[in-house]
Amino acid sequence: MHNPWKPRLVLAGAGLALITALCACSQPRTPLNAILPIPAEAELVGNDSCCECHEAPGEQFSHNVHSLLADFEYEANGIEARGCEACHGPASRHVETGNPNCILQFGKLDALQSSAICQSCHTAGDTMEWRHSIHAGQGLSCTDCHSIHSNTKGLLSKPQEELCLSCHQNVKAQLHLPNHHPVKEGKMSCNDCHNPHGSQTRPLLRTDERKSELCLTCHMDQAGPFAFEHAPVTEDCTICHSPHGSVADNLLKQNEPFLCLQCHELHFHTNFRPDMEKLARYAADGVAGAQTTLNTINNNGIDDKHAMQMAMMTRCSQCHPSVHGSDLPSLYTPGGGSRLTR
Template sequence: MKKHRNNRVVVGGISALLLAMLCACSQPGTQLDATIPQIADAQSVGSSACLDCHEELGQAFEHNIHNLLADFEYLANSMDNQGCESCHGPASQHIDEGDTEKILSFGSLNAAQASAICQNCHTEGETMEWNHSTHAAYGIGCTDCHTVHDDGANKAMLSKPEDELCYSCHQDVRAKMHMPNHHPVKEGKMGCSDCHNPHGSQTRPMLRTDERKNELCLTCHMDQSGPFAFEHAPVMEDCTICHNPHGTVADNLIKQSEPFLCLQCHELHFHTNFRPNTDALAEYAQYASDSDPAKAAIGNSAQAILNKITGSGIDDKHAMQMAMMTRCSQCHPSVHGSDLPSLYTPGGGSRLTR
C-alpha cells in the first residue's frame, strides 16, 4: 500500500508541474510601457508645414476622417495640436532640425505607446475596453490592424479585409471556416466583428455581449429562444457545449455527429433500431379487439409494431450496431426546447415500447 501512495504523490506532483507549465505558457506577454514620449520645447506649426516633405501622405490623408474633424471634435487637451500634430506631437523641432527623433514616429513607439496616442480620443463606445482587452495584453497595438493614413475608402481603416486580418493570427479559426459547416464569413454574408469586439469586452472571447454567450447567438437564431415548457439544460447554459460556431465537419455546427454528441450526456435508450420487449407488445396487442376505441387504437399500434419486428429480422446481436447509425433527432427533433416532454415527436407510438 505504501508503494501505491508514493505513486499517487509522484503522479500528483507531475500533474501540478504540467498545470503550472501550461498556465505559464498561456499568460499574456510582458506589460509594455504605455507612457507617451514628450518632445521638449517643441511648438505646434500646423499640418501645412508637414506637407512640404510629406506631400504623398498628405494627399492620401486629405479624405481621411482624422483630417475632417471639426474644432469642437478635438478633446480639450488636443486643441493646441490638431491635424498631423494631434497624433505626432508638436513638430517645430523636427522641421527645423530634420531629426526623426524630434517627432512621435509610430514606427519607433511600442504597441502600448502607439495605442495610448489613439486612446487620447478613442475612449468611448467599442474602444473603451481596449486597455483591458486580450489583444492589448498580448502586445498588439492599434497600428497592427489599422492604417491611420488611409485615404478614407475603408471606413474602419483596416490594413486588410476583416477576415484576412483576423486569420493572420487566428489560424485555427481560418481552418475551421473552411470546414463543410461554418458561419458564412468567407461567403461575405457576415464578419468576425458581427460576434466579436476586437477592441475588447467584458466577456470572453471578446464577444459583443455583456450577458450570457447565448444572448449573442439568439440575436440571429431567435427561433431557438423559447420560452419552452421543457428546456434542454445545455441550451440554457451555453450554446457552445454542443456547437462550434467557427466550423465543424458535422451538420448544423455540432461538435460531433449524432448520436455520439448526445451520448456524451444521455445513455443509450430505446429507439426504432432496438429490439423492444415483445412480451409487453403482445400484452398491448390484446387490446385490438377491445370495445373501447382508445384501447383498440393502442392494441392496433402495438400489433403493427410487433408485425414489423417479426418481419424485420432485427435481433439483439445487431441492435447496438444499428443504433449507432440512427440520429437522435429523428425522434427528438426539438433539441433546443419543446412544449412536449423529452422533446419527442408527437404521436406516442414509440412510447408504447419503452
C-alpha cells in the same frame, strides 16, 4: 421559506454592477507627456508645414476621417493640436532641424506608447476596454491592425477577414471545413460576433451575458420560450455547435447520434434487451410507443443481432426534430395519459 435578505442582496448586486459600469466608462487618462518622448520646447506649426515635405501622407490624410474632426471634438479630449500634430506632437523642432527624432514616430514607439496616443480620443464605445483586452495583453498596438493615414473602412491595414486570420490560423482552418459560418463568402465578418478591441468575455464576444444570447440575435427562431427547453441551448450553444466550422451538418461538433449519446443514454427499444415487466407497465399506462414495441417483441422476438446497428445508424432528430426546445414533451400521449417518467 421567505428570505428577508433577498431584496437587499438584489439591490446590492445591482449597485455593484452600476459602479463597475461607471468605472469602466471613465478610465483615467494618463498624460501623454508621462509616457511619450515629446520635446518640451517644441511648438505647434500646423498641417501646412507638414505637407510641404510629406506630400503623399498629406494627400492621404486629406481624405481621412481624422481630417474631418471639428475643433470641439479635439477640445472635448483636451487636445490643443490639430491634424498631424494631434498624433505626432508639436513639430517646430522637426521643421527647423529636419531631425526625425524631434517628432513622434509610431514605428519607434512601443505598443503602450502608440496605443496611448490613439486612446487620448478613443476611450468610449468599442474601444473602451482596450487596455484590459487580450490583444493589448499580448503586446499588440492599434497600428498593428490599423493604417492611420489610409482611407479604408475602419482604417484597417488589410481586409478584416485577412487581418484577423493572419494570426488566428486555427479559425482559418475551421472556416474552410464543409459547414461554416459564411465569413469567407463575405456575408458576415469576424466583427459581427467579436469586438477585437476588448470585451468582458474571454473570446472577445459582443455580449456580456452567456454565449447563447449572441447566437440568438441571428437565430431567433431557436430562442423560445418553450415549455420544454433543451438545457444546453439556454446555457451555451457551443456545447453542441462549433461556431467557426465543422465537418458535421449544422456546425455540430459531431454527427448524430454520437453527439446526443454523450449526454443521453440509448433508448431501451434500440440497443439492449428491454425489461419486459417495465415495458408492459408502460404499455398499460398508455405511454406512446410502448404497446407497439411490446407487440413487435411478442410477434417477432428480440433482435439482439441488429439492435446496435439500429441505435448507431438512426438520427435522434428523426423522432426528436425540435432539439432546441418544444412545447411538447419528448414522449407524450396525444389524448392524455402519463409520460415516461418512471
